[in-house]
Amino acid sequence: MRPGGLVRSSATVGTAVVVTCALALSGCSGKQGDSGDTLQVVANPVAATAPASPPPAAAPAGTVIGTPGEVSAVAADPATGVLAVAVPDAVLLYRTGDLSAAPLRVPVAGRAEQLRVSGGVLLASLPAAGQVARIALPTGQVSTLAVAGQPAGAVVDGDRTLVAVRDRKAVDVFTGDRLTRSIQGQLYSADDVLQAGGNTVVLDELRTAVFSVDVDGGTMAEGLRAGDGATHAVADSFGRVLVVDTRTGALLAFSTGPLLLRQRYPVPGGAYGLAYDPQRALAWVTLTGRNEVVGFDVRGGEPVEKYRFPTVRQPNSVTVEERSGRVFVGSAAGEGVQVIQP
Template identity: 70%
Template sequence: MAVALPVAGALLLSACSSQTGKGDDALQIVANPVAATAVQSPAPAAPPAGTVLPAGNVTAMAADPADGVLAVAVGQPPAVLLYQLGDPGAAPVRVSVPGVVEQLSFGGGRLLAPSAGHVTSISVTGQKSDLAVPGQPAGAIADGGKTLVAVRDRKSVDVYQDGKFVKSITGGLYSADAVVRSGNQTVVLDRLRTAVFLVDVDGGTIGQGLRAGEGATNAVADSYGRVLVTDTRAGALLAFSTDPFLLRQMYPVPGGVYGIAYDAPRHLAWVTLTARNEVVGFDVRGGEPVEKYRFPAVRQPNSVTVDGQTGTVYVGSATGEGIQVIQP
């Protein structure tokens, strides 16, 4: 039986930003780190559960129950598709974007889609505006009146206010791949360094860093002041508390764990297993995750999101085999 390891005190490594590039850097695993990516999926062993809607190769997903919108980013050519959660089979609104979108997030009634030197802000009806962000913006979130952007190649979290650049926060990062807001704390995920760092947005500094397994890929906040991270290389679901900043759980999840979404009303973390073409739902209220659901998924299920109002789960195929709709 799989169990979560007690890691609140042991197995933790932290590093100040001043350690970057030094041989004694406790967060650096190898001399020339390579970011983890999704495990390649085999041919499906079972038909996907639920229903499947046709779509191109899905690169990111997000749901906004308040406005009843499902956002799906696709490539070839890059675009964001806006579906109605109440009628996902209806034709979506298509919004073109400058480049491939890896992450989508809703906030303040708008959708943020970072790609190719821009963060595109999209209304729920499809109107858009582009914010120019130098470099490779990988993730973006709304934080009150601010927009926080993780810029991968510049190793920074950029802060914008009302569409105007405020500052660039750097230090100790090898790459900035996602930014997550948990309670009153901001955390940035560094895939290359496979670590998570606190970010002092007001002070403009990168704070304490913690190792996030052997190959962290994606992150999401839960309802308990934690950040949940998928460790694709080691096959684990990690849970970090943010106050204090500690690794609390490291739960084995074999099968190429990659995509992650959180259903707050039901306390469920949904993760995709690309090596098995599966999607699994874990109850994360207790001392360790408890598996509640497991479904066969579309091939290469790199993306997942959930409608917190109904509990409906949406899984996207990165090989163009559609958008899977599951009602657990």
């Protein structure tokens, strides 16, 4: 089956029906909580968080790099061979060709909630500081983008930078350092913004939903429920957005033109961190409830498990080096960064 085909399971079909109903509001009679909002899970939504990890039952696979403090995010840049690791008040830049060498420490204004290589730069989202740090690789030179609010995620779109601003429930559009547009509507929170297949999608963790964004038109378009507790999203090679539903333990796949739920695959064990390897079409999902990371081939009609490894404790973040396929898992419990060669 081609990528994006529907999963043939009763659970998936049921989910697809609920999502379709969410779009056709006039044809739905059910309500969520007291709001009557078919995209809202409960009356007073709370964003899902990573399930707490138990003590590890097995030694982590591969090797582990020690870090000064908890790791909040990781990202790998294939163009420069840099592994970026977010620790308190800094981003550490490692050379992937020599991970034993001391990293370059780049000070930032607080905890980076997200790291993303986009448009040839490393974007570090710093919600507490109201900044997105733009870090040049491999030099570590920093320029900052001042954001009114709490930037939770960012992506480069041509000559523009799109920023998901959580507390203002908006996607801000910057050209250079200048705010040129702020797109609002329908969101309860804006927790990430992605580009997939030429389309822009925003993740709303409070509403546990994804929305299409018309950046040029300045409007928020259709929205779909993304399970009962969406936490992370990535774009894949097939124009889709993959989303982890942490509360119910599932990996979801949405086509983006138009926005449709194509797959819902169960991933029990505290699914949380998410990364994508475009060279091998592998989605890597961390299971914080089990201290594991699982690699799924997502080219077919449903994900197929290819790898499963024990990890460091509290594996909240994960990234992949495209050239080698190495997987890097960050420990939010202060146990460093794990390096796995599948």
